[in-house]
Amino acid sequence: MYIITGQTATGKTNLAYELAKKHKGEIINFDSRQIYQKLNIITGKQVFPDVKTHLIDIVDPKEQFSSFDFANSAKRIINYLIRHNIMPILVGGTYLYLKHLLYGIDTKVPADWKLREELGKKSVKQLQDILKKHSVQTFERLNQSDRNNPHRLIRKIEIYSTHLTFPERKKTNYFPGKYNYKLIGLRFKSNESLKKAIEKRVEQRVRNGAFQEVKHLIKQGYKSTDPGMQTIGYKQLIQYYSGTISRDEALQQWITKEVQYAKRQYTFMKKDKNIKWKSI
Structure with missing residues (x-):
């Protein structure tokens, strides 16, 4: 199977689609922003009529969906596809989701109910x-x-409160080790090309109706405090509609946050020695 990850705006989804068509596979999304329903334009959600995509449009913006939820869901889908001789093509830029799927989640630390109550x-x-x-x-x-x-957050605090080192923590490996996979990472050659790509993409999404999308969501009762609305782009445009920043400020902050996010993505991902990088 193939796993496509890397920085935002590098064309991961298009590559996944090409591979799915070539190998008669199905796509499994691990972009934490595209799992939300109704968040379509700013997230750049793509749905292909001839290739099935899993884990997209599955959660209301008011709901939480953690990396733990993803790992459980993805494992179930992968097993199903493999059993039916369908190649899974995983694609996304949320490395925490991928990390928990491939390398597991800490489970040895027992529940501290007194701490949890506090x-x-x-x-x-x-x-x-x-x-x-x-x-x-x-x-x-x-x-x-x-x-x-x-x-x-409480679980993370609980784990650190034990002061155990990482080797002492048992991990639950969610990924079926018997399956072979190729892990491909896409990245920009330079920060300049990254910024240009982000600027171009934001401009395109504004033309596609980003402001109208956010305005409609606000009318439906969604707020900046909702999990899905914390997504870059939505958060800034909500601030614009609330009157706290201007339109130009909202767009500039949107671009800046996307660039910062893309840089953080590579910072975390480059530590994974299993990723085979391709520069664009």
Whole structure:
């Protein structure tokens, strides 16, 4: 099977589609933004009439969907496709999802119910601050959904509170080890080409109706505090509609946040020695 990952705006989905057509496969999405329903234009969601895509449009923007949820769902789909002789083509840029699927999730640390009860009384912001005190790097590796998921934050804090080293933590490997896979990463040759690609993409999505999409979501009752609405682009345009920033400021912040996100993606992914990189 193939796994396509890498920086945002590098054409991962198009490559996945080509591979799916060539090998008569099906696509499994691991972009944490495209799992949300109704978030179509700004996320650049692509649905192909001749290739089935899994784990897309499955969660309401008000709901949480963690890397744990993804790993469980993806494993089930992969096993199903393999049993039916269909090649899975995984594609996305949410490395935390991929990491948990390929390399497992910490499970040895037992539940500390007293600690959970104490932490359960705290706000998401307070939980975020506590986790940052334990490990800023761990917090920064979380996707937006996990950052705003109190259960995921509490579990991370619980693990760090034991002071166990990583080798002491047992991992549950979600990925079926008997299956061979090719892991391909797409990245930009330079930061300049990255910024140009992001600017071009934001301009295109504005032309496609990004502002209208956000306005419609606001009318439906969605707010900036909803997990899905924390997505880059939506967050900035909501600020524009609330009157806190201008249209130009919203667009510039959107571009800046996308560029920063793409840089962080490569920072985390380049540590994975299994990824075979291709520059574009």
